[in-house]
Amino acid sequence: MNLYTNLSNSFKLYPEKEAYVFLNESTTFRELHQKVNQFAHSLSQQGIKKGDSVALLLGNTPEFIIAYYGALCSGATVVPVNPTFTSREIEYILSNSKAKGVIADASLHTTLTEVKLKLPTISFIVYTKAIESELAFESFVNHNVQTFAGPSIEEEDLAVILYTSGTTGNPKGVMLTHKNLLSNAEACRDLFEMTKEDRVVTVLPIFHVFCMTVCFNASILSGATMLLIPKFSPQDVVETISKQQATIFAGVPTMYNFLLQIPTTKEQFSSLRISISGGASLPVALLHKFKEHTGIDIQEGYGLSEAAPVTTFNPINGERKPGSIGVNLPNVENKVVDIDGNEVPTGEVGELIVKGPNVMKGYLGMPEETSRTIKDGWLYTGDMATMDQDGYVFIVDRKKDMILVGGYNVYPREVEEVLYDHPEIIEAAVIGVPDESYGEAVKAFVVSKNPSLIENDLKIYLEDKLVKYKRPQYIEFLAELPKNTTGKILRRNLRNVEQAQTK
Known part of the structure; x- marks a missing residue:
């Protein structure tokens, strides 16, 4: 199994079902599957082979969805890059990942023209709009190929390289395999009881691992519909939830905070069955205020890029403990340990460590940093936490904070x-x-x-x-x-x- 099989299976099961809605226009799984195969074919025509890196400098648009699965279908490794990064940051990531192809928003043409002159590894760039003699996305997927016979892709093959924002120095490339990302998407699907009937608000940055797993890969896997929103606006989110009858919303605490700053009614949120919070600790006061204002419970979980990303979550149908990031995700184990790696007594503060099929392969080109972070199969998160007698984890803070x-x-x-x-x-x-x-x-x-x-x-x-x-x-x-x-x-x-x- 690999990530591309998610799309292939949903296409076979639900060909006429909406895969995503973007700016009020719908695309079915049949249409998405064909565009992905066409994109993969075009990548192979540009010389992309299994193991090559393809960088995506795109926001929450259909182009990201097509390019992501198209690259995976071709056997390439996807390198999602924040398109608002500076030219220095972009150059470092493209150089470090040895990106051979780049798919980018047209607004980055000037920046990438300069970067490409410095990086001979980049053989082509595809832009979202036609620019002079450059490759354009529309023509890249506009040909008669229906299916693409790509290479064999194994679960341990590298699927994505995510660059973490380090506090000092350059970001580190987190290497995530198909198994890492697929296992986490499957766990999220099961945890949230996602089905083809779900409609998922996708407003978190899709190039970020939180959205990539919870809103994107898990939706494709489940046959659910993504409701793509290009940029966060409280008004747009509430309007989308209400008009599109969204069933799942995932956001970070500041998004929930902003939603409380505008006039809304409980009726506007009534279609939601799950609201998910991650990315940062959710203040308990905010949780209670949101429930009081909207009638919706926020389910808090925890994750990090190195774990693809989710490791714990509050049970949807079980006990929810305010302030807790929940219990072990299926097939994932969490422990709280002291400086020597020994488990601390219940209720005591220590470092949270994680083991499971979602733990990264390592940091790209950084074996020493990898060995400091992964010890005996355990990922050391750098977060200080406690665990109660029921196995619920409470984040205290970042170790460095x-x-x-x-x-x-x-x-x-x-x-x-x-x-x-x-x-x-x-x-x-x-x-x-x-x-x-x-x-x-x-x-x-x-x-x-x-x-x-x-x-x-x-x-x-x-x-x-x-x-x-x-x-x-x-x-x-x-x-x-x-x-x-x-x-x-x-x-x-x-x-x-x-x-x-x-x-």
Whole structure:
């Protein structure tokens, strides 16, 4: 089995079923299957062979879906790249992955023309629109080929290389096999009880592993319909859910937060049977507010690129514990361990480690980094967590984000949870800053819906909610917190600005 068989099987079972809806236009599995085979044929005509890398610099568009499965059908490895990256970032990824072909949005023509001159490994580029003498996507899939007899693809073959955004240095290429991604898509399908009747809001960036598995690969596998939204807008999401009668919505916490900032009714969300949160810790206060406002429970899970990505999830029909990322995904094992790799007692904080068929092959060209991250088959996540007696995991914080105040550990998430409880706080992020007396002090960055809220008000509010060393010594109000393309709040950006200001 491989990822392409997902599409092939759904085409055979549900040929006239909608595979996706984009800008109110529907495409069936029959139409998608044919375009994918045509695309794979065109790739082979350009010299793409099994094991070659094909980079996709595309957003949430049909071109991504066709190119992704077309490349897999041809035996190539897909390299999804955020199309908003700088030319330096794009050049590094294309060089590191040795991309032979590039499929890109037409807006990147100038950037990629310059990059291609520096990288002889790139033999061709296909753009979403016709540009001068360049290859155009429409003509690339517009020929009479119905099926493509591609190479044999095994489950251990490399399917995707995902580049993680490192805090220092260049990003690392996470090598995911067909088995890694297929097993995770199957587990998500079973966990969410996905069927061909489901209609999945696909607004998370499709080049990101969260969307790629939960909204994309799992939908193709299940014969479900993807409701493609090019860019996140609270109004567009609510309108899509209501008009298209969506049954599944997946988002990051900031998306749920933004959905609460616009006027809506419970009726507009009534078609949803599952709302999924991942990508970052979901504040408990936000979970309760969303339920109260929409009538919808948010199901929280956990994952990371290196695990394709989901490792735990709250049961859909079982007990849900607010603040928990849930229990083991089918066929995946999670443990909480100390610095020596020994499992810690129930309720104690340690590092979360993961084992299962979804754990990556390794980092591209980085054997030492791979061996530091995967030990005896266990993936060390770098996240600090606890596990209760029922096997529910609770993320405390990133290992590197922990703040040390006078010898005491302060986990930013705990402080942020309390700040989110304040009725006038929309967003909050906490970091550690240098302190002469205690080594580090806590600093909070907040976004408030009340412009008259001041630092002293919040400090008084926190007095009986946190022990003194956990309380923010400094509070800064911002109009918006920095986020990545998935909407995840970037603490490291706040740290970088803070360091620059103190120099």
